[in-house]
Amino acid sequence: MALLEATNVTKRFGGLTAVNDFTFTVEKGAIDSIIGPNGAGKTTFFNCITGFYQFEEGDIVFNGNSVSGRSTDQITRMGISRTYQNIRLFSQMTTIENILVGMEPQLHTSWIGALFRLPSTVKEESDALDEARRLLEFVGLKGKGDEISRNLSYGDQRRLEIARAMAAKPKLLLLDEPTAGMNPRETAETTEFIRRLRDELGITILLIEHDMRVVMGISEHITVLDYGAKIAEGGPSAIQNNPKVIEAYLGRGAAASATIELEN
Amino acid sequence: MSSQLDLRNTARVGLLAGVITLGVSAVGMLESFDKRDLIIGLLTLGQLLLFSAPFAAGFLVTRGEDKVDTGEAVVGGAVAGALTAVPLIALILLTLAAPNIRNSLVNVSPELISLLSLGASEIVGSLLLLVGMAVLGVAGAMFHVLPDAIRKPLISGLGWMLGFAILSEVSLNILRPILGRGLMRALFGTKGITPLLAAIIFVVAIGLTIWWSKGGQQRYEDRKAAMSEEQRKQSRRISIGVGIVSLLILPIILGTYLTEVVDNVGLFILMGLGLNIVVGFAGLLDLGYVAFFAIGAYVMGILTSQGDLGIAGMSFWLALPIAVGAAVLAGVTLGIPVLRMRGDYLAIVTLGFGEIIRVLATSDLLKPYIGGAQGILQIGKPTIFGFEMVKPIHFYYLILAGVGLAVFVASRLRDARLGRQWMALREDEDVAEAMGIHLVSTKLLAFGIGAAFSGLAGAIFSARLSSIFPHSFNLLISINVLSLIIVGGIGSLPGVVVGALVLVGLPELLREFAEYRMLLYGALLIAMMIARPEGLWPSPITKREFHAAEEEEALGGVQ
Numbered sequence: 056m057a058l059l060e061a062t063n064v065t066k067r068f069g070g071l072t073a074v075n076d077f078t079f080t081v082e083k084g085a086i087d088s089i090i091g092p093n094g095a096g097k098t099t100f101f102n103c104i105t106g107f108y109q110f111e112e113g114d115i116v117f118n119g120n121s122v123s124g125r126s127t128d129q130i131t132r133m134g135i136s137r138t139y140q141n142i143r144l145f146s147q148m149t150t151i152e153n154i155l156v157g158m159e160p161q162l163h164t165s166w167i168g169a170l171f172r173l174p175s176t177v178k179e180e181s182d183a184l185d186e187a188r189r190l191l192e193f194v195g196l197k198g199k200g201d202e203i204s205r206n207l208s209y210g211d212q213r214r215l216e217i218a219r220a221m222a223a224k225p226k227l228l229l230l231d232e233p234t235a236g237m238n239p240r241e242t243a244e245t246t247e248f249i250r251r252l253r254d255e256l257g258i259t260i261l262l263i264e265h266d267m268r269v270v271m272g273i274s275e276h277i278t279v280l281d282y283g284a285k286i287a288e289g290g291p292s293a294i295q296n297n298p299k300v301i302e303a304y305l306g307r308g309a310a311a312s313a314t315i316e317l318e319n
Numbered sequence: 320m321s322s323q324l325d326l327r328n329t330a331r332v333g334l335l336a337g338v339i340t341l342g343v344s345a346v347g348m349l350e351s352f353d354k355r356d357l358i359i360g361l362l363t364l365g366q367l368l369l370f371s372a373p374f375a376a377g378f379l380v381t382r383g384e385d386k387v388d389t390g391e392a393v394v395g396g397a398v399a400g401a402l403t404a405v406p407l408i409a410l411i412l413l414t415l416a417a418p419n420i421r422n423s424l425v426n427v428s429p430e431l432i433s434l435l436s437l438g439a440s441e442i443v444g445s446l447l448l449l450v451g452m453a454v455l456g457v458a459g460a461m462f463h464v465l466p467d468a469i470r471k472p473l474i475s476g477l478g479w480m481l482g483f484a485i486l487s488e489v490s491l492n493i494l495r496p497i498l499g500r501g502l503m504r505a506l507f508g509t510k511g512i513t514p515l516l517a518a519i520i521f522v523v524a525i526g527l528t529i530w531w532s533k534g535g536q537q538r539y540e541d542r543k544a545a546m547s548e549e550q551r552k553q554s555r556r557i558s559i560g561v562g563i564v565s566l567l568i569l570p571i572i573l574g575t576y577l578t579e580v581v582d583n584v585g586l587f588i589l590m591g592l593g594l595n596i597v598v599g600f601a602g603l604l605d606l607g608y609v610a611f612f613a614i615g616a617y618v619m620g621i622l623t624s625q626g627d628l629g630i631a632g633m634s635f636w637l638a639l640p641i642a643v644g645a646a647v648l649a650g651v652t653l654g655i656p657v658l659r660m661r662g663d664y665l666a667i668v669t670l671g672f673g674e675i676i677r678v679l680a681t682s683d684l685l686k687p688y689i690g691g692a693q694g695i696l697q698i699g700k701p702t703i704f705g706f707e708m709v710k711p712i713h714f715y716y717l718i719l720a721g722v723g724l725a726v727f728v729a730s731r732l733r734d735a736r737l738g739r740q741w742m743a744l745r746e747d748e749d750v751a752e753a754m755g756i757h758l759v760s761t762k763l764l765a766f767g768i769g770a771a772f773s774g775l776a777g778a779i780f781s782a783r784l785s786s787i788f789p790h791s792f793n794l795l796i797s798i799n800v801l802s803l804i805i806v807g808g809i810g811s812l813p814g815v816v817v818g819a820l821v822l823v824g825l826p827e828l829l830r831e832f833a834e835y836r837m838l839l840y841g842a843l844l845i846a847m848m849i850a851r852p853e854g855l856w857p858s859p860i861t862k863r864e865f866h867a868a869e870e871e872e873a874l875g876g877v878q
Contacts, residue, residue: 105753131755145746148739151863155736156743159755162736166764169735170728180735188864200864223755 058083058227058259059104063113066096066103066283073099074110075283081227081276086253086260088270090294091280092303097263098140100280101229105137106130118226132160136225138216140232140263144204150215151200154187157222161186187222194218194248210241214248221252228252230262234269242266246273271295279303329380329395333402333456336376340369341406344435347426348835353434355831356511357484363511365434367481373400373452377459392460400456401449407435408445415441472528479524480517487512488828492574566719570712579711580827582783585718586776587823590800591807591815592725593772598801599810600738601765602745604666606797607673610653611646611770613680613792615777617689618642620787623699628690635701635782639775646774647767654766658759661748673797680789694788698781714783721779725772729812732768734861741765799823802840806847808854817856 059081066074074096081087089097102108104115106127115122122130136157145153162183168176191200194214199207204215213233220228233249234242246269252258264270270277271291279287279294281303287294294300343349353365377396414420414432421427436444437451462470483490491507498506506516546554570578590612597605622631622638631638657668679685681692689695701708701717708714732738740761743751752758781787799822807818821843826836847854 107749107753127749127753128755128757131753137753139750143747143750145743145750147746148742149860149863152739152742152861155863156739156751156754156756159740164736166732166735166737169737170731172731176735184863191864198864201860201862203860219754 057081058085058118059261060116061100061104061113062116064100064103064110064115065112066099066108066110073283074103074280076113077280077283077285078113079278079285081259081261083226083259084253084257085275086249086262086273087276087278088274089261089263089278089280090265090267090270095280095303096283097280098231099283101137101231101263104130104229105135131223131225134224134226135229136220136223136227137229138213138220138231138233140235142209142212142216144212144216144219146203146205148204149201150196150204150207151184151187151191153204153215153219154190154222155183157219158183158187160223190218190222194221210237210245213237213245217248217252221256221258225258227259227261230260230264232263232265234264234266242269245269249273325380325391325395326398329399330402332379333373333376333399334405336372336379336399337403337406340372340403341410343368344407344410344431345424345426346835346838347431348832348838350426350428350431350434351832351834353430355829356508357481357487358517359508359511359513361514361517362484364485369434370451370455373403373455374459376400376403377456378462379459380456381460381463389461389464392464393457396457396460397453398456400459401453403456404445404449404452408448411436411441411445411448468532471532472525475528476521476525480521483520484512484517486828489573489577492577493572495574570715575711578715580824582711582714582718583827584819584824585715585722586780587800587803587819588722588816589718589725589776589779590773590796591803591819592722592729592812593769593776594800595804595810595812595815596729596732596741596772597765597769599804600733600745601741601762603762603765604662605669605766605769606666606794606801607653607669607671607676608769608773608800609792609794609796610673610676611649611773612777612780612796613676613789614649615642615646615774616781616787616792617680617695617777618645618774619778619781620695620698621689623782624695624697625699626695626697628688628695629697633699635699638699639778642778643771643774646770646777649774650766650770651763653770654763658762670794670797673794677789677792677794680792692789694786695781696786698785698787700785701782708782714779717779721775725775726812728768733812737761737764802844806843806855808857811854811856811858814854814856814858818854821855 057080059079061077061079064074064077064079065072077096077100079089079100089100091097099108103110104117104122106122106125106129109124117130117133117135120133122133122135125133145156148156162179164173164176164179167173169180188197188200191197194217196207196211196214196218199211204212207215217228217230217233230249234245237245249260249262250273253260262270262274274291277288277291277294278285279297279300286299286303287297289297340349349365349368351365352368353363355364356362357364357367376399380395380399381392410427411432414427432441433444435448437447438444439447465473487507487510491503494506495503506513512520543551570581573581590608593611594605594608597603597608619635619638619642621628622633622641623629623635625632633641653669653672657665660668680689683691685691701713708717733741740751740756743754743756744758744761744765748758751761780791803818803822804815805818806822807814807816822840826833826839832839
């Protein structure tokens with residue numbers, strides 16, 4: 056069953072068509088990737104899914120409901136969480152506070168309850184704190200919960216962003232270049248970690264990634280965007296040998312000698 | 320090693336200190352500060368200002384060096400100190416060369432020149448100033464060379480002595496009813512303290528500092544570490560109790576005049592706590608905050624006034640929730656149109672809103688209802704069980720209750736889900752929304768609760784003065800409240816109190832220098848932004864991952 060179904064989505068910025076008639080599905084429980092050269096419209100498509108942008112044509116249906124016309128907070132509450140290409144943590148807040156904010160869709164008590172410390176509010180807060188500590192441990196940030204998130208190392212900040220996204224208990228997690236700027240060891244760890252998210256927690260994952268080792272290593276299904284349009288899709292090996300993909304990445308001349316491996 | 324570079328830096332620091340002192344002299348500040356005694360017969364505030372310049376220059380020259388060589392410190396300090404004197408000497412000699420300089424620089428009076436030349440004739444005085452400042456420069460530079468064992472007691476001795484001298488009015492008012500007339504005369508002048516008291520404070524402060532470093536601190540910490548959990552809780556309870564009791568008896572100790580000052584400070588604390596929610600917690604820069612203060616004050620005025628403009632003749636207590644409610648309504652009403660605005664745009668719109676309210680208050684349009692420039696008179700005083708609150712001390716308790724309530728609300732909300740939502744909003748609005756935070760309600764709650772505190776302050780303000788006029792609600796109030804939050808430490812509750820004491824209380828005690836208030840304000844803000852941008856009392860990081868047991872116990876205690 057398709058968890059996310061985009062049909063003929065088009066997003067324009069003035070004269071520029073950033074996403075062009077894009078049709079795309081993500082199956083439940085999958086780890087899928089969107090790849091493409093810089094400026095291909097990958098992040099724009101993420102922004103369309105999460106409500107940061109309103110798209111002009113087509114529709115995106117998540118879990119049976121259209122996301123079109125909804126605000127970002129409503130879409131998050133539907134079960135879609137994301138991370139950002141350039142890390143966007145709440146940098147002056149502590150690690151655990153970031154996770155607690157991520158838990159917003161789970162929290163329901165009002166400020167009046169907080170004012171009088173009603174039992175229901177106190178319980179919800181202490182449960183949330185327990186859950187946040189558990190998540191800290193799961194992503195390997197145990198012991199760093201009370202640090203200001205700005206002071207965390209780069210890898211930890213990426214990890215925290217994923218933890219914050221997971222705190223919302225999403226059905227679908229969108230990861231925008233989760234290994235960007237990481238060294239090979241960190242990249243390998245993160246790749247493994249993403250696989251664990253799906254295997255242990257059953258979260259469906261859609262990622263944008265430039266590192267072909269990551270993409271080819273964990274994706275079950277890859278979609279290639281170029282100039283906002285889909286040029287290819289399929290399993291890792293099919294994509295690797297697709298001449299259109301090689302052309303998009305390396306130019307027409309290189310496409311002629313289609314033996315070049317993308318991962319180099 | 321890099322003596323070339325050091326020399327340039329030394330010259331720059333010294334001359335800069337001199338030019339600043341020159342400027343301070345030329346606007347007449349030095350002379351008017353000279354009229355205020357600190358230690359009678361020994362030191363005036365003006366002299367302190369004058370002498371602190373070369374001292375600071377010497378201090379700054381050696382700051383930042385890892386290891387300061389004594390010889391280097393002496394030379395650097397002397398050069399910096401002497402250079403501080405140069406612009407001042409130039410001024411002295413200028414008055415000799417061009418006696419009619421006063422035509423263009425009105426504040427360069429013979430008194431100022433005599434102050435600068437240390438009472439001697441111009442030429443001799445210039446030399447004295449040069450030498451004196453060089454010596455002070457050396458003293459400033461030597462501060463880094465001295466071992467901690469000497470430096471710390473010295474700093475505390477000087478600090479306490481000067482602080483006590485500047486704030487002598489506070490202790491004077493407190494001690495007058497306790498000590499006899501003769502003893503008072505031995506210790507205090509009309510302004511400032513006597514050399515005897517200065518010496519006593521100096522010696523006691525030094526003694527206490529030495530005792531503290533030579534074992535007192537160790538013993539205190541040992542004893543604290545040895546306490547059981549139960550004892551620690553008890554001791555915390557005792558200190559809270561002592562704090563509450565001292566707040567309750569404070570106005571009795573302070574006397575009428577100082578209580579009035581504290582009342583004023585209290586109203587600003589109340590406003591500061593409100594604006595702190597809007598600006599400090601939620602990051603919404605509001606420059607028109609005075610509007611809600613005005614609305615609270617005017618609603619209270621109209622509802623309780625016994626004069627021509629009063630429409631209801633209500634009691635204070637009945638009108639209070641209505642006044643606060645009106646402010647909240649205004650806060651939310653302002654909040655709705657600015658929901659999509661950020662940063663600079665928000666600041667400009669709120670600035671405009673504040674001005675609109677002030678202009679409306681002075682306008683002819685509303686004159687029949689709120690009195691225009693003539694304001695509202697005969698505003699009712701609060702009564703409790705038939706007892707009418709009129710004196711500053713009565714309002715002290717009313718304001719204290721208001722501040723207590725505001726602190727309670729602000730601290731509870733800060734530590735709760737709403738507080739996190741506000742802070743997330745402050746850090747990154749887009750991401751906060753993407754986390755599932757409902758922007759509209761979160762922002763409106765910040766505006767509404769912030770406005771409530773301001774409206775409460777306005778209502779009390781209006782009852783306290785019995786009459787209100789539009790000119791009390793100018794832009795300067797908004798700026799003052801914002802500044803006190805920034806100086807105290809943005810987002811910090813104790814910071815608001817400290818900020819209000821420094822920016823509202825201190826000028827009140829030094830009111831003879833009201834002329835220079837804005838100048839000092841500006842200088843303080845600039846100095847703060849450079850030296851301590853996080854504020855005097857920044858908000859601490861809340862520990863949540865650990866201290867878990869403590870927190871759960873604290874939360875569970877209410878269940």
